[in-house]
Amino acid sequence: MSRFSAKQRLVMTFTFFSMFFGAGNLIFPPFVGAQAGSATVPAAIGFIVSAVGLPILGVLAVTFSGGFDSLAKRVSPGFARLLGVAIILTIGPCFAIPRTATTSFEMMVVPLISDGGRAGAQLAYSLVFFILSFLFAQHPEKLSKVLGRFMGPLLILLIAALFAACLIHGIGTPADPSGDYRGNQLTRGFLDGYQTMDLLAALYFGIVISANIRAQRIDDERQVQLETAYAGLGTGVLLILIYGALSYVGTVSGAITRIDPATDTGATVLTNLTSSLFGTGGTVFLGVVFVIACLNVCTGLICTCATYFRTTFPTVMGHRVGYRTWQVAFTVFSFIVSNAGLSLIIKVSVPVLSALYPISIVLVLLALTHRILGSRFVRVYPWTVTLVGVTAFAGCVASLASVFGGSLPWLDSALTLLPMQKYHLGWVVPAVIGMFCGVADSLIRGERGNVSGEPGESGELGEPGEPVRNGKSGKSQEARS
Known part of the structure; x- marks a missing residue:
């Protein structure tokens, strides 16, 4: 069939x-x-x-x-x-x-x-x-x-x-x-x-x-x-x-x-x-x-x-x-x-999800553009996810402090410097910066993949021109809420 x-x-x-x-x-x-x-x-x-x-x-x-x-x-x-x-x-x-x-x-x-x-x-x-x-x-x-x-x-x-x-x-x-x-x-x-x-x-x-x-x-x-x-x-x-x-x-x-x-x-x-x-x-x-x-x-x-x-x-x-x-x-x-x-469960979950979702979003977008970006410039993944992760985690900490009645003025002030932070989208610009840094880092290191290249099963970045093997995930079970 x-x-x-x-x-x-x-x-x-x-x-x-x-x-x-x-x-x-x-x-x-x-x-x-x-x-x-x-x-x-x-x-x-x-x-x-x-x-x-x-x-x-x-x-x-x-x-x-x-x-x-x-x-x-x-x-x-x-x-x-x-x-x-x-x-x-x-x-x-x-x-x-x-x-x-x-x-x-x-x-x-x-x-x-x-x-x-x-x-x-x-x-x-x-x-x-x-x-x-x-x-x-x-x-x-x-x-x-x-x-x-x-x-x-x-x-x-x-x-x-x-x-x-x-x-x-x-x-x-x-x-x-x-x-x-x-x-x-x-x-x-x-x-x-x-x-x-x-x-x-x-x-x-x-x-x-x-x-x-x-x-x-x-x-x-x-x-x-x-x-x-x-x-x-x-x-x-x-x-x-x-x-x-x-x-x-x-x-x-x-x-x-x-x-x-x-x-x-x-x-x-x-x-x-x-x-x-x-x-x-x-x-x-x-x-x-x-x-x-x-x-x-x-x-x-x-x-x-x-x-x-x-x-x-x-x-x-x-x-x-x-x-x-x-x-x-x-x-x-x-x-x-x-x-x-x-x-209360919903209130506490909002900051946590606001940290995990940006990381997941950029990971998905990088996967969907892998052939034209990530496969050629292998450092794009760690750079983009790291910058987004740091920004999202900082926002999570500030939001959790607010949920429990506290505040971190120095962190709140730092986050307000991010473009679109008032819309809770302050991670977008760090994602773009991370992408460009990843491209530049790949070029400087000489770590260039081919159109099908990606990290091997060990998760380490392959050498230029090295054939790449896809790891297969184990059996997943349904998880819903």
Whole structure:
């Protein structure tokens, strides 16, 4: 077989879509719409660019590069390990796994209890939630076989029902932009698209999708890349339609019940809407769907993180650490973090994602331009990623200090010197400078690659004219939030 039929491409598109779309993706677009109000259109466009465009480009970049490890080692082997661990911790126990518990709690339990009993209820709920997740993680294939077949379609039907109800109800008078969306709605939407974490996940998904395509007897590399592009394009269209619909849902909800951007979340936006349009029964149904979806996602994430760390760190301080031990560690840690509450988890995740995303973006762009830039000037990768990484890390530290009520005036002053920093895009100019420095450094060192050249499996830069071997990444598992 040399190429897919239309039906096979459709199946691969929905497979691709199911890897990206989880319960977390359901709460952020409505929050954008509720805050942006009358300025929802530019805000949604910015959100879609980063939440849809960047992940699809990420999948293509990883596919063309032969896997995440092969791509990241173009900077250095140490960087590949460091970025891999940072991504897994981010889409795992630090943010995404705790968020599954807090999101489902906000959707299912909060509308049914008084504020006075919230802390105790959250502790009890998260304890039960993570015990079940840990037990399911012992046999994840059983849960996935049952839930994986209908959770995706059920979520899409739920979104369609909410959208239809909002169309019938109408917006009325949209709320004025509030919170971070009082100005620069396009840029703010772009930055909030980071919250889906899909670009980080895409760096692992690309090799999985291409492997699935090869399993269908597609062995021509150009055709594999073409079919990956088709699946990515189809997934992008689905996500654009869904995010557009959810942004409209958020606008309607915000017009019905005003929210406080400082304390409310996308879960609040959805529960406000369902309570107003469908009553308590609709809110309970939405909550049940979220609990099931989040349990499924949490189970997969625990398995993914435990597998990655068992493979990457089989021993710690001279002691062998097995898969089950990593599972226990991530489950307990996630349980503790989840009781900080959804709002705080999101606030803390923003600075961290603002550090990881610029690094991931430039890595993807370098991969997509590899034939005309990185393969010829091998120092472009380390220079560009280093300058962007330093800038992004400095911004992360300054933002975290602000989240916890502190400040670093000297660092804030230094960051304001960067062009476009007021739009949180201060890393762009360092990226351009890094690219030119990499080209100049390659010329000075005489380290010039050929059009197909790249770092070898050891991650070291090859000598001029030396043939280069692509390393293949290991088996990846699905990781969604």
